[in-house]
Amino acid sequence: MDLAQLQKLATLSRLNIAPDQCDALAAELDNVLQLVDQLQAADTAGIEPMAHPLAISQPLRSDRAEAEADRSAFQAIAPAVDAGLYLVPKVIEE
Template sequence: MATVEPSDIAKLAQLARIAVSEQQSGEVASRITEVLNLVDQLQAADTRDVEPMAHPLDAVQRLRADQVTEQNRREAFQAIAPAVEDGLYLVPRVIEE
């Protein structure tokens, strides 16, 4: 059985940079202790004959064929762009040196 003390909560709160008052630390410690005890119960379960699952449902995702469905309109888009050079869009510099 794991037990978390209020002093442990104060250390964790400082490391996590969160504010936990002394009044709250007792309640937080008991809740974390409950969670750790639940984890201990789950780890105690015998899972030797249980086959791992990739997904709990036997659903299959239908995928579409990987095919190009649109025409190449690069030239049309670059024709209306404000500034293009060597097939690239020119944009204003945003980083100063």
């Protein structure tokens, strides 16, 4: 795993990697990838991927709306709120 790949993964995962940790982390991830690369030896031609251990279909809920959420209980544990809104540094996109 090269530095560019590592940085791309860090960005996708929203993690920072300290410059002095890059090499060690890349080596650790390489070790894991080496382990998982054993998969490549398996003959899986024609095998249906198994996404889930349960062979049942999705249950459906009836369309009934519940009472209002307890906003104050949820926001009591939030890092930053104002006027009922969760605050984040300015979103520049739009």
